Amino acid sequence: MSTDLTTLVLPDGELVTEPPVLAEYRLNPYTQETAAEGQPIAVVFATSVADVQTTLQFATTHHIPVVTQGARTSIANGAAGLDGSILLNLSRLNHIVALQPENQTAVVEAGVLNGDLDQAARKVGYFYAPDPGSKPISTIGGNIATNAGGMASLKYGTTRENVLGLKVVLADGRLLELGGATFKNNASYDLTDLFIGSEGTLGVVVEATVRLRPIPFGDTVTGLATFADVHALTHAVQVLQASGVNPSMLEVLNRVSIEALDEYEGIDLGGRGEQALLIFQLDVAVAGALDLVDDLLRKAGAQTIDVTSDPARTATIIKIRQDIFAAGAQYGRLIVEDIAVPLGQLAIVADRAEAIAAKHGQRLLLLGHAGDGNLHPDIILESKDGALPAEMQAYIDELLPFVISVGGTVSAEHGIGTIKKKWVPQQLSPAVQTLQQQIKAVFDPTGILNPGRKF
Known part of the structure; x- marks a missing residue:
């Protein structure tokens, strides 16, 4: 039986049912593994929290599955269309509500791009630390849904460590305000943390209060080091971490990665047969750190070392790591x-x-x-x-x-x-899986939110 969508009246947003739009938005373009895609019945482009509440109330009443989308950059096929579903797209909820340097926080709607938030924060002397490879194109809401990480997670944590509060709409349309703007908050169960990484299965995040970090003062030390194998590289990583220099980035790449980068960038990282490459950075380097890092890497068995505090050379090295996916895709x-x-x-x-x-x-x-x-x-x-x-x-x-x-x-x-759902029962015990199902039932008793995903 078809659903009469004419009764879904949005306060502010747009309801689209045209086949070309459905065909486009039912896909996650960045999911490389071909997967069976469902056929949605509508796309809702929400422009207000009221649009989200109205859509979820309608879906709950009519038992329609809802898949929440941001920029559709999911690699795990987490936001693709399901048969008979409504795609709730939040890309137009894209306003930075407030930058609050006095609190070291920002309040943003779910559709704000990670990179846009970071750029805005830097204009007031701060930055937004989570830096997934999709930083320029992925939304804060999507980052929260998957607990996105990135290269700087080593020092500053994943998205989870940088979210202080959330506004979330439940399946029945209720709006929850969780957490807040304080760095410490022990008044309730940590429901904020529960929603981070939940992949749209418990509720729809519409707004977040996130932590901003002061831009580090001092020199940045960045470098490349090559090794005979990944075991030698891993030893070097352990030495650097134990030294107290507090690196903000420690990236590993294998021989195929080195060859791909050499061809893609027109450089020569692997001309001497190097099997493993370490890209590292100290975003705050005390006096003597550059020489210390160089010495530690040599003693750890590095074959070649290129350490610099020069901004131009630093940008070149960081670009090498950022280009690895494009290098492989060539x-x-x-x-x-x-x-x-x-x-x-x-x-x-x-x-x-x-x-x-x-x-x-x-x-x-x-x-x-x-x-x-x-x-x-x-x-x-x-x-x-x-x-x-x-x-x-x-x-x-x-x-x-x-x-x-x-x-x-x-x-x-x-x-x-x-994409990875079938592996969850192997990793999680039956008791944990059952508890997850019970938790979902509390927040989404009719099971309309991104069903069949996460577990």
């Missing part, structure tokens, strides 16, 4: 994986990923945030379209159980969505 289609493991298991898991990829004839572009154990063991496919080849799926099916076996997680910062 060869075809990049399938992005997202895992995290205990720090002591990093080199072991990297080795196993290399071995499994070789076993199944796959080309492994391995990179990640070495300082917090977050790896992206990605595969380059020559074919840009179609379903994953059997060999690629076999790689994933062998790698992820190993990650779980060493105490790791199958998703660190990209979310579960539909």
